[in-house]
Amino acid sequence: MVVESIKSxxxxxxxxxxxxxxxxxxxxxxIEAKNRSTIxxxxxxxxxxxxxxxxTYIKSRGNAVYKRLxxxxxxxxxxxxxxxxxxxxxxxxxxxxxxxxxxxxxILTINGFISDQSPKLEKAHHWNExxxxxxxxxxxxxxxxxxxxxxxxxxxxxxVKRGFYEVSFKMLSExxxxxxxxxxxxEFITLVEQQIHDAPEYYLWTHKRxxxxxxxxxxxx
Numbered sequence: 500m501v502v503e504s505i506k507s508x509x510x511x512x513x514x515x516x517x518x519x520x521x522x523x524x525x526x527x528x529x530i531e532a533k534n535r536s537t538i539x540x541x542x543x544x545x546x547x548x549x550x551x552x553x554x555t556y557i558k559s560r561g562n563a564v565y566k567r568l569x570x571x572x573x574x575x576x577x578x579x580x581x582x583x584x585x586x587x588x589x590x591x592x593x594x595x596x597x598x599x600x601x602x603x604x605x606i607l608t609i610n611g612f613i614s615d616q617s618p619k620l621e622k623a624h625h626w627n628e629x630x631x632x633x634x635x636x637x638x639x640x641x642x643x644x645x646x647x648x649x650x651x652x653x654x655x656x657x658x659v660k661r662g663f664y665e666v667s668f669k670m671l672s673e674x675x676x677x678x679x680x681x682x683x684x685x686e687f688i689t690l691v692e693q694q695i696h697d698a699p700e701y702y703l704w705t706h707k708r709x710x711x712x713x714x715x716x717x718x719x720x
Contacts, residue, residue, distance in 0.1 A: 543703035545656035612640035
């Protein structure tokens with residue numbers, strides 16, 4: 500995945516499209532046709548970095564929410580890689596004001612959230628089981644979708660063979676304010692688990708997703 504990430508700086512658009520194929524783009528196009536913006540949820544699974552080629556197929560402005568890296572050189576490299584197809588990187592602190600401003604200006608956006616990491620304990624609003632262990636779950640993507648009335652879509656990456664992938668979209672909620680809080684987040688976690696069970700070797704296991712497993716507040720037990 501590291502090699503593919505670096506390769507994305509020089510690979511041609513045509514070659515990228517041969518290697519990273521979208522199976523059901525109609526889901527995104529139908530949302531755009533209704534003049535709605537999208538929250539795109541994903542996990543650290545397979546080559547999620549190549550999702551940025553999606554910008555060449557759609558009209559929405561692409562934003563990727565990320566945590567700024569402490570090393571300014573690596574931070575600049577990440578920005579260069581992810582912004583190649585006119586995507587915009589937004590830090591976690593900038594997310595609400597930037598997306599609110601774009602909403603007020605009636606600019607269609609598609610906003611990527613990698614939501615399978617563990618949130619800070621003091622910011623944990625929801626706990627559920629992930630791979631059989633009860634942990635705090637990131638809820639920011641769902642809460643922002645409700646706040647700004649954006650459709651929520653999950654994208655799953657499947658490795659076909661070395662250097663080749665297929666991406667499938669699944670609608671989690673077209674109108675998120677019509678469903679109970681955390682239902683979208685829980686469905687997202689279930690879909691991530693299914694991917695991991697199907698092929699665990701493509702999941703990025705290095706993040707400490709279970710570091711708060713022994714700190715469950717009483718109200719969540």
